[in-house]
Amino acid sequence: MQRPRTAGELQQFVCAANWMRQSLPEYSRISAALYKALDRAAQVAGSRKKNQLSKVRLEDVNWGDAEVASFEAVRTAPLKMVPLAHPNPTMDVCLYTDANQDFWGAAVTQLPAGEAQRPLAEQDHRPLAFLSGKFVDAASRWSTIEKEAYAIVEATRRLEYLLLRPRGFRLYTDHRNLVYIFNPYATDGTMARYQADKLQRWALSLMSIQYIIEHVPGDVNVWGDLLIRWGAGQVTEDEHEATRVARLAVVERVSSLEDPAFVWPSETEIKAVQDAVREAAQALEGGQQADERELMVMPSGQVWIPADAEDLRQRLCMIAHA
Template sequence: MDPVKLTGIAEWPTPTKKKELQSFLGFTNFYRKFIKNYSKVVRALTQLTGNAEWTWGAAQNQAFQQLKKQMAKDVILAIPNKTGCFRVEADASNGAIGAVLSQEQGGVWRPVAFMSKALTTMEHNYEIYDKELLTIMLALSDWCHYLMGALEDVEIWTDHQNLQYFRKPQKLNRRQARWVTELAEYHFVLKHKPGTANVKADLLSRRSDHDQGEDDNGDITVLSPEHFQALIMPTVSETQERVKTITRQKELWDKGIATSLEHERGIIEKNGILYYDNHVYVPQHLAL
């Protein structure tokens, strides 16, 4: 087993209080069906999660170390194939980032690799939307040999409410401009999963050894609308806004209207929406 893929687990620090132990057990519980005698192994640990007084002794330490070893041995990270869909679950806390790469095989999502990384001093100062996108960029970079050129769009599960900033044209710094170039190499779709529900990645980003810190180039759209997958059907007003947004993009004007209309006669604009012969012009676009 490649130890690099398991660093998020192998480097998990020994818990010093109940909350830290609960986080570790919460993470391992997701993979209990892959771990032999899971309930027996964790018995000495689960006894400390209730009302019992916190006492970390030899039995607890042995159970903790054994569970980490069995995670590496028994979870048996899936060997990726070329046909299954990939999923990246990513999360950023104030002090660290965490991600899980999985692939659907035989109708079951199997873990392929784990990632957990403390933020640098500079990264600590990033805005929350930059931290969330940083997590995605590092995950894509680490697992590019699996994800670049994937046959199906890579699902990226993250709290993309924090990424709304990038849905609108922004003046980018050099780092963000570099991310734009790198993102163009992948085909992916973002799916919203709040941090409270994105538990596996959330726990990897909040390991106790990661300092949690304190809360805290032209107009370019980093994440275009087609990267965001809606969980509900959009309302009429939302659809109109999408049409407006996409119609305003020059590239879509050039590639959409120029190829679908022989000339501009009969085209009028009203409230940001184009009409042709009194019909709403809807660009050919995945977001619509």
């Protein structure tokens, strides 16, 4: 394959490579120089349409050694492309994420059930997908913990189809504070308020996903550490800290209706409560019994709930205001 001579040829090459990016670890990093060159060409052409970009020669937009090296890295990347496995519902799914100052990356793997408890070097991971991206504009000025958290949130959003499992998935991060931030039962008083608020909003966006979050030291975060290392030493029990998280937020605080212990009111329960205070119901001024449901109703047609049935009243109010 010849090197591109015009911005139009470069755009065609980048678009073709983009179709394979989920199978190419570190795609965002190795292709960054090409995208920058394409942006410079688009400014010169005043458009991103191929026919306009084809009029711009790359040598006129500072095409140099860095861009050539980036082109060669992307061109040869498919030769080392990682074969992706087919999702197996009987296997455990793992999500590894990592971020540095400029880029973030994520990898989803699966391994036979029970192997996650083995030393990392003995685990048989089979890759399902890779993701990567670059921090630009305001995101480039985020703190380290915000960038690490964004990698998790963005990966779970874009790879939700792989992560929604009945048994959940295992999430690995080398940033210890995220173990506590994404654990609603823990607190961290060392973080700025605006950062904590942002991270909690991100956490709430993932409240429907079940997972186990685990801290793994950076030198053994072999999948998440920019997705370039494929093996590491054994992780000791002292280094490997896990916290079981059923949901990313305290469900009772978000919606009590999702609490497994919540009992939904039924007509049978309401009728039983009314029967327990039948005399009071009959003495209710204007009260009458609905023939089709056999429930005591108010003159306005509303079902009558005895005043002393506080638990039933509270549950009905929770449903009405959900």
